[in-house]
Amino acid sequence: MTEQIIALAIAMGASEDQRAILEPLCAAAERTLAAQLRPGLTPQDCTDAFVVCAAWMALDGLHAAGGGSGVTSFTAGDVSIQTGNGGDTSGLTEQIQRLMAPYLTDDGFYFQGVTG
Template identity: 45%
Template sequence: MIEEIMAMAQSLGHVDDSQQAALEALCRAAETEVTGRLRDGVSPEDCGPAFVLGCAWVALAGLAGGQYGGGTEFTAGSVTIREADCVQDRERSAALRLQGETVLGPYLKDRGFLFRGVEG
């Protein structure tokens, strides 16, 4: 299934050749993470195409978190000074992860807030 996840991530993220090794590692990690978060009794196959799509978004979130996303840059001679816009990278990464988790939402264990009944 890793080949399907890689192909989907490449298609969605327009990943260049220099990022292939990182993307493969991130796709494997996403597959492992998402499989571990599935509800009891649910397999990746039960999720259908949502599993591949969700894993691809999670992998792209990891890739986006490690990229230079802009900021200020100037060069003087052979020295380049670059101030990356890390906030933009984090926001993009969080948005991609949320997209993957939203696609997989019906199949994932609850991780968030829990309401309990309180007798009054």
């Protein structure tokens, strides 16, 4: 499945020149998502969502390894320059969680009654 993830990451914008970095990132993303699957589920049970989310995770790692998207803030007098998202990937993380939600274990907070 790692090859599918790599192929999708390249189709989503990574270059073939970045493959040496992309391969371990895709493998790590695959392991990370697989470890969070509900008991009894395999990556093959949710292939489409799994591959997309793992590719997004790998691209996010590739982005971080490349130093982000350049200048994120610069001010000189009245001139201010900002580019990129400043490394904030919370939107991507939320999208991954929404897409994989039906397949992942629920590790959210919950209340439990206490006998008092």
